[in-house]
Amino acid sequence: MTSPFTGRSSALDLSLLGAVLGLLVIGLVMVSSASMEVAGSLYSNPFYILIKQGLFVFAGLLLMGIMMMVPVKTVEKYSWVSLFGGLGLLLVVLVVGREINGSVRWIPLGFFNLQASEAAKLMIVIYLAAYLVRRLDEVRTRWTGFLKPMAILSVSSVLLLMEPDFGALVVLMGASMGMIFLAGARLWQFIILIMLLVGFIVALIVFEPYRMARLASYMDPWANAFGSGYQLTQSLIAFGRGEWFGEGLGNSLQKLFYLPEAHTDFVFAVLAEEFGVLGAVSVLTLILFIAWRAMQIGFRAETKKLLFHGYVAYGIGLLFGSQALINIGVNTGLLPTKGLALPLISYGGSSLLINCLAFGLLLRIDYERRQYNVETEKKSRGAS
Known part of the structure; x- marks a missing residue:
């Protein structure tokens, strides 16, 4: 070392x-x-x-x-552990998590509460980096290489929405899409996926009352200055x-x-x-x-x-x-x-x-x- x-x-x-x-x-x-x-x-x-x-x-x-x-090779070697660790945390928080302000995002550890999404984001990024190295040619030339990591990101997105932690979802998806683009994915594939993601995010906002209330207060906060x-x-x-x-x-x-x-x-x-x-x-x-x-x-x-x-x-x-x-x-x-x-x-x-x-x-x-x-x-x- x-x-x-x-x-x-x-x-x-x-x-x-x-x-x-x-x-x-x-x-x-x-x-x-x-x-x-x-x-x-x-x-x-x-x-x-x-x-x-x-x-x-x-x-x-x-x-x-x-x-x-810690040698970076060691981190790469255990990237699959990082993936299961990140998804595992997102599952565990739904079972034993502590609810604060209507969201179940924290795993009580006694001396402090671990916010599962903070650790999961980094863990999933580490796995995605290892995937891009292994499947770089496929990512750059085929839809399959582009879509395979979407399965992992879809699972993590569902788990994050169950907490719910919409902010962490946006950050994780933005970072992941950026990594795939910088790895050399074709621009037209990237644009199509971004359009789909934007549509998905808009749907999440429209069909969730508290998110719509936040959007309304964002558009004109002074209209309800003592409410939303x-x-x-x-x-x-x-x-x-x-x-x-x-x-x-x-x-x-x-x-x-x-x-x-x-x-x-x-x-x-x-x-x-x-x-x-x-x-x-x-x-x-x-x-x-x-x-x-x-x-x-x-x-x-x-x-x-x-x-x-x-x-x-x-x-x-x-x-x-x-x-x-x-x-x-x-x-x-x-x-x-x-x-x-x-x-x-x-x-x-x-x-x-x-x-x-x-x-x-x-x-x-x-x-x-x-x-x-x-x-x-x-x-x-x-x-x-």
């Missing part, structure tokens, strides 16, 4: 690692600011939620470090109060029991209120840099014929970027309300731990790609 912590100073992508650590620090600060009143009311300790988040960050960094020492549009209007008020430079750390009014889920799904709104447009754009820039860097790592690995490395990197970048942008879109009123955390920033153990694990794998992928370059250079020098 080779370690990226030793050897050349360029073995690690320090810019990516720095951006991830930066978001973790920002997350701790914002969770602390947004949760003090809630924690004081619920637990008689204003630092209760901050302490738990700090423990999650510590555990996440440990997982990231461990994952950075309440959360979005309070979020928009937070953005309005923040203006360019914000009210200052800790000075948000919306977190004082006006904005629901202020330290989880709507932490970005509190950040915008306290740090203004400048702070919101700075965080958005970090998020976009991480997503772009993941895609760049994937492209560089693919050009070196490290296909599994590349496809997993694409998947991680798409999962992270799409979930972050959907969360920000919901906070700003650009998208209908969904229960999605802001990766690395929102309070919650499942999202934070799985994202740290994913970025540990991503850093390992880039480390092995760099080592491959070094070994190739040595061989070329020896041959000459």
